[in-house]
Amino acid sequence: MRNAVAGYIPIFLDCEDQPCLVIGGGMIAERKTQALLEAKATVTVISPELTEGLFKLYETNHIVWERRVFADGDTHGYWIVYATTDQEMVNRRIAEEAKMQGIPVNVASHIEASTFLNPAVLRRGRLTIAVSTEGAAPVVATNICKLLNEEYGDEYEIYLDFLHRMRSEIKKSVNSPKQRHKLLRKLTEYPFLEEIRQGIFKEWNETQIHLWIVKNEED
Ligand SMILES: C[C@@]1(CC(=O)O)c2cc3[nH]c(cc4nc(cc5[nH]c(cc(n2)[C@H]1CCC(=O)O)[C@@](C)(CC(=O)O)[C@@H]5CCC(=O)O)C(CC(=O)O)=C4CCC(=O)O)c(CCC(=O)O)c3CC(=O)O
Numbered sequence: 001m002r003n004a005v006a007g008y009i010p011i012f013l014d015c016e017d018q019p020c021l022v023i024g025g026g027m028i029a030e031r032k033t034q035a036l037l038e039a040k041a042t043v044t045v046i047s048p049e050l051t052e053g054l055f056k057l058y059e060t061n062h063i064v065w066e067r068r069v070f071a072d073g074d075t076h077g078y079w080i081v082y083a084t085t086d087q088e089m090v091n092r093r094i095a096e097e098a099k100m101q102g103i104p105v106n107v108a109s110h111i112e113a114s115t116f117l118n119p120a121v122l123r124r125g126r127l128t129i130a131v132s133t134e135g136a137a138p139v140v141a142t143n144i145c146k147l148l149n150e151e152y153g154d155e156y157e158i159y160l161d162f163l164h165r166m167r168s169e170i171k172k173s174v175n176s177p178k179q180r181h182k183l184l185r186k187l188t189e190y191p192f193l194e195e196i197r198q199g200i201f202k203e204w205n206e207t208q209i210h211l212w213i214v215k216n217e218e219d
């Protein structure tokens with residue numbers, strides 16, 4: 001068992017169109033595959049069998065399925081690898097092979113063989129909250145997400161879409177970094193979240209956005 005505490009760096013990877021390999025076709029493979037597809041990755045699954053869910057994804061062309069057991073060399077050319085078979089030795093072999101090539105690898109059965117791990121995740125549109133216990137208790141990570149689920153409701157999706165739009169406009173039309181920082185900080189002080197919760201928030205149109213920028217630049 002890895003003893004380090006806080007020895008991981010949390011990062012958000014852009015997986016769009018990246019070739020990702022999942023080895024094994026059970027429930028854990030299905031869970032990791034779903035997460036990869038949500039991130040628009042290109043997924044290949046190598047396994048003699050698939051769960052019903054994975055088989056549906058195969059039938060609908062969402063994944064490529066190679067119907068066989070893992071063979072040496074399979075990880076070559078992939079961007080990221082998940083070893084999710086129920087065979088400890090196979091998972092370890094996959095991890096060794098991936099590591100030799102510098103490919104990040106997650107081993108579902110043995111944290112110490114992995115180079116990265118999957119946190120429990122809560123999503124609200126552009127908001128992602130990811131929680132890890134460094135493998136000490138994955139269920140606790142999930143429970144923390146359940147608690148946060150109460151605190152961070154759907155209003156965050158509308159809120160962040162709006163802030164994203166404002167930020168893009170500010171980046172386009174305000175040249176000075178100092179001014180931009182001032183405006184972006186000011187924006188988060190408005191009670192938009194409260195307005196969204198109360199159902200009284202009205203999306204600003206282009207003119208309103210520009211008027212706000214001009215007015216607050218001067219302040
Ligand atoms: C290290 C890590 C590597 C990784 O998989 O990335 C890992 C490893 C292992 N998990 C094991 C068991 C379980 N894992 C879950 C659930 C989840 N596990 C997840 C992540 C992680 N699990 C990574 C660290 C996360 C962290 O930092 O806390 C979640 C959060 C995200 C996800 O899977 O994407 C997901 C929540 C899904 C959701 O929210 O829906 C459940 C409960 C369930 O399935 O319902 C059980 C059974 C109960 C138990 O054993 O605790 C075993 C023992 C296997 C065995 O004994 O054979 C190992 C291997 C080991 O410990 O070495």
Ligand SMILES: NC(=O)C1=CN([C@@H]2O[C@H](COP(=O)(O)OP(=O)(O)OC[C@H]3O[C@@H](n4cnc5c(N)ncnc54)[C@H](O)[C@@H]3O)[C@@H](O)[C@H]2O)C=CC1
Pocket residue numbers: 023024025026027028029046047048049050051068069070084085086087090107108109138
């Ligand atoms: N990280 C996590 O969140 C969790 C991890 N686990 C671990 O994950 C592993 C997998 O769990 P499940 O999906 O529930 O198991 P499972 O038994 O449902 O699925 C295993 C899959 O691996 C395939 N397989 C077996 N040998 C193979 C080989 N040589 N090449 C390719 N595919 C092969 C099987 O056909 C099957 O599809 C277990 O070993 C367990 O220890 C279990 C629970 C949670």
